[in-house]
Amino acid sequence: xxxxxxxxxxxLGLLSHEDLTGYDIKKRIDGAISFFWKGSFGxxxxxxxxMEQAGQISKYEADDSGSRKKILYHITAKGTKVxxxxxxxxxxxNELKYETLLKLYFGGVEAxxxxxxxxxxxxxxxxxxxxxxxMYEKNLKKEKDNSxxxxxxxxxxxxxxxxxxxxxxxxxARKMLKN
Amino acid sequence: xxxxxxxxxxxLGLLSHEDLTGYDIKKRIDGAISFFWKGSFGxxxxxxxxMEQAGQISKYEADDSGSRKKILYHITAKGTKVxxxxxxxxxxxNELKYETLLKLYFGGVEAxxxxxxxxxxxxxxxxxxxxxxxMYEKNLKKEKDNSxxxxxxxxxxxxxxxxxxxxxxxxxARKMLKN
DNA sequence: AATTTGATATATCGTTTTGATACATTATGA
DNA sequence: TCATAATGTATCAAAACGATATATCAAATT
Numbered sequence: 001x002x003x004x005x006x007x008x009x010x011x012l013g014l015l016s017h018e019d020l021t022g023y024d025i026k027k028r029i030d031g032a033i034s035f036f037w038k039g040s041f042g043x044x045x046x047x048x049x050x051m052e053q054a055g056q057i058s059k060y061e062a063d064d065s066g067s068r069k070k071i072l073y074h075i076t077a078k079g080t081k082v083x084x085x086x087x088x089x090x091x092x093x094n095e096l097k098y099e100t101l102l103k104l105y106f107g108g109v110e111a112x113x114x115x116x117x118x119x120x121x122x123x124x125x126x127x128x129x130x131x132x133x134x135m136y137e138k139n140l141k142k143e144k145d146n147s148x149x150x151x152x153x154x155x156x157x158x159x160x161x162x163x164x165x166x167x168x169x170x171x172x173a174r175k176m177l178k179n
Numbered sequence: 180x181x182x183x184x185x186x187x188x189x190x191l192g193l194l195s196h197e198d199l200t201g202y203d204i205k206k207r208i209d210g211a212i213s214f215f216w217k218g219s220f221g222x223x224x225x226x227x228x229x230m231e232q233a234g235q236i237s238k239y240e241a242d243d244s245g246s247r248k249k250i251l252y253h254i255t256a257k258g259t260k261v262x263x264x265x266x267x268x269x270x271x272x273n274e275l276k277y278e279t280l281l282k283l284y285f286g287g288v289e290a291x292x293x294x295x296x297x298x299x300x301x302x303x304x305x306x307x308x309x310x311x312x313x314m315y316e317k318n319l320k321k322e323k324d325n326s327x328x329x330x331x332x333x334x335x336x337x338x339x340x341x342x343x344x345x346x347x348x349x350x351x352a353r354k355m356l357k358n
Numbered sequence: 359a360a361t362t363t364g365a366t367a368t369a370t371c372g373t374t375t376t377g378a379t380a381c382a383t384t385a386t387g388a
Numbered sequence: 389t390c391a392t393a394a395t396g397t398a399t400c401a402a403a404a405c406g407a408t409a410t411a412t413c414a415a416a417t418t
Contacts, residue, residue: 003406005374006276013285023396033284036277043375045398068383070396080288087289090300092278097185098215099271105212105334106192108327109259110266115330121269148287151294154352155284158345165344166337173333182377184403202367222404224369247412249367 007043008051012083015057015075017148022048022071032136032152035129035159048073056082104173112177119177123170130163186222187230191262194236194254196327201227201250211315211331214308214338227252235261283352291356298356302349309342 014020014028022044029039051057056079062070075083100122107115133156140153193199193207201223208218230236235258241249254262279301286294312335319332 003373006278007375009285010281013281013288016285016288021396022398027395033281036275036280038274038276038376040376040378041398042377042400046374068396083285084289087282087286087293087297092282092297092301094275094277094279094301094304095217096215096273096275096277097217098273098275099185100273101215101334101337102189102192102212103266103271104337105330106188106195106262107266107330109195110263112326114266118266118271122271122273125273147291150355151284151286154355155280157351158280158283158348161344161348161351162341165340169337169340172336172340176329176333182402186404200367201369206366217405219405219407220369221371221406225403247367 005043005047005050007039007047008056009083009086010037010039011044011047011051011073012056012075012079012086015073016080016083019072019074021062021073025073033155035133036155051079054078116174116177119170119173123167126163126166126170130160130167133159133163184222184226184229186218186226187235188262188265189216189218190223190226190230190252191235191254191258191265194252195259195262198251198253200241200252204252212334214312215334230258233257295353295356298349298352302346305342305345305349309339309346312338312342 010029010033011025014025020028022041025044025048026039026041029037029044048057048059052059052073056076057073058076059071059073062072100118103118104115107118136156137153137160140149140156143149189208189212190204193204199207201220204223204227205218205220208216208223227236227238231238231252235255236252237255238250238252241251279297282297283294286297315335316332316339319328319335322328
């Protein structure tokens with residue numbers, strides 16, 4: 001990640017749907033895409049400035065008087081080109097940092113009950129997040145069919161498929177640890 | 180991550196199994212645990228120095244003459260305490276950065292063929308990695324049963340379960356994109 | 359025998375990202 | 389009324405990334 005800023009394409013992608021403020025971008029990242037990507041203000045705001053300088057996005061102040069000042073960002077033709085180029089690149093790095101698995105892998109130094117407890121916590125979290133994803137899916141299936149909609153639905157389906165696999169594994173793992 | 184160095188527990192965990200050099204640690208991270216954790220020299224070596232200063236690990240030079248100089252690290256009682264404390268902490272952050280899903284989510288700005296192609300690449304990579312995991316599983320099932328062994332097997336089983344879920348999703352997704 | 363290649367081994371550097379925090383405004387609601 | 393939650397922009401130290409520098413040693417190639 002030390003070479004090309006990955007947050008750039010996240011921002012460009014979100015701006016390809018609608019104009020947003022830095023705060024909005026953070027909200028979008030924390031929303032529907034949070035289960036497969038994360039991002040913080042500390043990376044968003046500097047990236048917005050750099051990308052504006054590079055001409056990939058343009059900024060303007062919201063004219064709705066009465067409300068507080070907002071800096072809205074809009075994707076430019078140049079930015080769209082960058083986004084499309086990225087979409088057509090062959091390589092894609094899929095990195096996960098699963099602390100639960102790390103605790104599992106090194107769990108041998110503690111009693112089996114500790115590992116079982118950690119699996120319980122994991123299972124509970126996944127069950128909660130699965131409910132959220134299923135709600136997203138339900139809402140997406142209601143909506144009119146358009147190109148973006150289909151892509152949103154597919155990411156949610158990915159989440160559901162994998163989360164259900166996680167839950168199946170939890171049952172197996174507990175059984176194995178309890179002999 | 181800006182507060183507690185996560186690489187620390189990875190190092191402590193690996194050192195709880197055996198004494199290792201910084202280079203060895205990198206190899207272990209790139210090996211069996213690579214599918215759920217990553218780590219670079221740029222984080223490993225500074226962490227080793229800091230942890231040695233903190234008394235969590237101790238270092239010594241390899242005495243096997245004829246070979247080149249190596250700095251081996253050994254976990255101390257203090258380090259074991261830190262590792263065990265971490266294992267018993269309730270929270271665990273499971274973060275993934277799935278560029279494939281990011282490309283899928285924003286795929287609406289390009290032709291469906293682009294997204295299908297990206298899924299094809301993903302599928303191929305997963306199939307390859309799945310073969311590696313199945314080989315690990317086969318070898319682990321042959322080995323004698325001990326506490327650590329069981330934990331290693333469970334992480335591999337997690338990988339297999341989720342990778343198979345990924346592959347099922349790939350088939351579904353392609354079908355949906357081709358209408 | 360000489361040379362190249364690749365693995366081993368330690369270390370650092372610039373860039374990116376994180377997680378926390380600072381600061382200020384507006385809306386909610388007890 | 390007053391607290392507190394949400395909105396909004398911004399920065400900072402610490403951590404991690406990815407690349408690179410440097411050097412040794414074994415194995416393979418010429």
